[in-house]
Amino acid sequence: MRAKTETRRQAILAAAEQVFQETGFAGASMAQICQRVGYSKATLYSYFSSKEELFFEVISKATEAEFQATHDALDANQPDMAQALETFGRRFLSFLYAPQLQTVRRLVVSEAGRSGLGQKCFELGPQRSEAEVVAFLQHGMATGKLRQANTRIAARQFKSLLEAEWIDRFMFQMPMDASEEAIAESVHQAITVFMRAYGPETTTS
Incomplete structure (x- = not known):
């Protein structure tokens, strides 16, 4: 039964x-x-x-497994911080810009102001993702792999750098090349900028 x-x-x-x-x-x-x-x-x-509850469950079902797998890529034991961030960044962009998830995200954006759906979906995705990245960056700062800074701001700037070449095309539904090669190059550029800002401070003798 x-x-x-x-x-x-x-x-x-x-x-x-x-x-x-x-x-x-x-x-x-x-x-x-x-x-x-x-x-x-x-x-x-x-x-x-309600239809709202059903919509939320559809989104959860479509995204949860890949969300978990993506954020499991944040390996705090990786000695090379830039490499750890690149691995996560590639998984993150591949997840966000997969065709199915683009469809789901556009549905969420179009209905975000209805019946609290926006708040629930924000908590399900972006808020949880930010918390995972914040915890990872905190560990990096505590172990000297990153310089000390406000981790929440750093996490938001990190996400913005990852999506810098993608978000406008997504919002305006323009064609985009989401191949592995394009994502890898975009992520590499983002991590280069991030590490220049947040990499460990070097001392000169």
Whole structure:
């Protein structure tokens, strides 16, 4: 019975993801999702109390596993700070600019002001990501791999450098080359600038 219940829940999420991608949040309805999955409204509402809750769960399902894998790349034991940041940066941009996640992000941006969805999605993604990066940078500063500074500001500047060549094209839905080579070059440039600003201070004799 438990397996059947989970099977139904996953079927609802799959149908909802299709409908949201096709029509956007505002254009989608619970009735459309019911029709797509073949369940009654009563069944649908027994799993998800509102369209907003269902939308949030679709986003969580689509992003959580890759979010965790991306941030697991922040290896505090890597002796070379620049290399550790490059490894994470490549994973981070590959995650953010994968076609599926671009679609999800645009849905979130278009609906961010509705029913607290923006706050929930911010907490799910950017806020959690920033906390992971802050903790990593704190460790780097504590071990002398980075100079002492405000870690929250450093984390935000780090993210801005990573996305500097990408965010405008994403926001205006312009074509972009998100190949491994393009991402690697962009990340390398970002880390070079970041380490010039936050690399350990050198002493001269």
